[in-house]
Amino acid sequence: MKVDVILGLQWGDEGKGKIVDVLAPEYDVIARFQGGPNAGHTLEFDNIKHVLHQIPSGMFRKNTLNVIGNGVVLDPVIFKKEIEKLAPYGLDPRANLVVSTKAQLILPTHRLLDQAYEQSKGDNKIGSTLKGIGPAYQDKIARAGIRTGDILSKNFEEKLNQLMSKHLEILADYPLEYDFPTLKKEFSEAIDFLKSFKLVDTTYLINDKLQDGHKILAEGAQGSMLDIDFGSYPFVTSSNTTTPGVCTGLGVAPSKIGRVYGIFKAYCTRVGSGPFPTELFDEEGELIRSEGREYGATTGRPRRCGWIDIPALKYAIMINGVTDLIMMKADVLSIFDEIKVCTHYMFEDGTVSDRFPNDLCSEKIVPVYQTLKGWKTDLSSTTDEKKFPDELVQYIARLEELLSTPIVMVSLGPGRNQTIKRQLF
Numbered sequence: 001m002k003v004d005v006i007l008g009l010q011w012g013d014e015g016k017g018k019i020v021d022v023l024a025p026e027y028d029v030i031a032r033f034q035g036g037p038n039a040g041h042t043l044e045f046d047n048i049k050h051v052l053h054q055i056p057s058g059m060f061r062k063n064t065l066n067v068i069g070n071g072v073v074l075d076p077v078i079f080k081k082e083i084e085k086l087a088p089y090g091l092d093p094r095a096n097l098v099v100s101t102k103a104q105l106i107l108p109t110h111r112l113l114d115q116a117y118e119q120s121k122g123d124n125k126i127g128s129t130l131k132g133i134g135p136a137y138q139d140k141i142a143r144a145g146i147r148t149g150d151i152l153s154k155n156f157e158e159k160l161n162q163l164m165s166k167h168l169e170i171l172a173d174y175p176l177e178y179d180f181p182t183l184k185k186e187f188s189e190a191i192d193f194l195k196s197f198k199l200v201d202t203t204y205l206i207n208d209k210l211q212d213g214h215k216i217l218a219e220g221a222q223g224s225m226l227d228i229d230f231g232s233y234p235f236v237t238s239s240n241t242t243t244p245g246v247c248t249g250l251g252v253a254p255s256k257i258g259r260v261y262g263i264f265k266a267y268c269t270r271v272g273s274g275p276f277p278t279e280l281f282d283e284e285g286e287l288i289r290s291e292g293r294e295y296g297a298t299t300g301r302p303r304r305c306g307w308i309d310i311p312a313l314k315y316a317i318m319i320n321g322v323t324d325l326i327m328m329k330a331d332v333l334s335i336f337d338e339i340k341v342c343t344h345y346m347f348e349d350g351t352v353s354d355r356f357p358n359d360l361c362s363e364k365i366v367p368v369y370q371t372l373k374g375w376k377t378d379l380s381s382t383t384d385e386k387k388f389p390d391e392l393v394q395y396i397a398r399l400e401e402l403l404s405t406p407i408v409m410v411s412l413g414p415g416r417n418q419t420i421k422r423q424l425f
């Protein structure tokens, strides 16, 4: 068997949580491979909205094993709160959730460092979620981090105090106020809580499951444009959000990657700072935000909105090896008479290209648009592809042509049931 992958092709928040939840019954295992509590994955069913940050989105499906892989940075405090929030739903998280002993821990001081670094950047803020992601990955790469498995070792307290002391020394140079004893107490309680979960070698677990013919789905966090190597650096997150991250974040060989589902919104959003070629600063942008309820699932910040960006999508499809596309939030565009598709970028020297520039931050880009007719139809209760208005069919066909990849699913609302499977399904 191979590991299928679901990941975002834009700047995050494409609707990964919803689709993982929809597809989970077809898989035995759902595994997160990178990122951490910066993610906010929304699932809606039975009139309840759930937002998951670190827990994989297969959590609400019986018979699904959920794995937090080695590539994830795990905040035990947020983990405890997330698990406690699940209590009313009769789940058994200690039975169907396992955590890699190699996943790095986010300490309270990582969160403080994230704040300190952001504050000191002034106008050049990344717009971090302030969850300590950057500082935790920094310690991982510097070979100074603490891993989840370490909480079971005798010298854990010593290691923890050493690393936190180092962080406090750095923090002394920043004008940040915090109550360290309270943070430390909260962290210790969360570590005790984490110890009651299955902390295992997920590398063998995943590979043994593959060997035994089990179906595994890797759930991406963030989006390809936020990838540390290929995104709009430095306005990115600190992990590889793209398909290669599955190999390093779960311990799966490249030859074991199966289908790669690339998720994109029928338009485009971004939360946080950084370049966004198709961003709309006018009433149309406001309309997308209000109709799409575009406010961050983790921070509540308003998301920046714009038209779909084909050069960025083509680039993301290339890097990820996307085999299947999934288009989200088509219903949101129902309000528009006309819908724009950015097919190319025009650069300052007048050249026009459908290629993503080497350094998006140093380019002044004018999007080149093709205008398509809107469908102006309420799609919220459409359950059959044959009932799609002609203009939506044309929009899908044009995107498939531009992206040379099939759109196998179309999402028409936040609910589980508002999902149309096309072609392969």
Ligand code: GDP
Pocket (backbone or CB within 6 Å): 008, 012, 013, 014, 015, 016, 017, 018, 039, 040, 041, 042, 043, 044, 292, 296, 297, 328, 329, 330, 331, 332, 411, 412, 413, 414, 415
């Ligand atoms: P993720 O981070 O990729 O899982 O996405 P988020 O959960 O951060 O953001 C997606 C938002 O769009 C959530 O509020 C979802 O409930 C909502 N959503 C998902 N699919 C659709 C859709 O097809 N139509 C509409 N209107 N909302 C959707």
Ligand code: IMO
Pocket (backbone or CB within 6 Å): 008, 011, 012, 013, 014, 038, 039, 040, 041, 126, 127, 128, 129, 130, 131, 132, 133, 134, 220, 221, 222, 223, 226, 235, 236, 237, 238, 271, 272, 273, 297
């Ligand atoms: P999901 O999984 C959207 C953005 C932040 C900021 C940048 C760096 O829900 O799609 P970080 O906290 O990682 O240091 O922030 O990345 N960002 C996201 N934007 N969706 C996310 O996750 C994001 N995770 C991080 O806004 O610009």
Ligand code: MG
Pocket (backbone or CB within 6 Å): 012, 013, 014, 039, 040, 041, 042, 297, 298
């Ligand atoms: Mg999100």
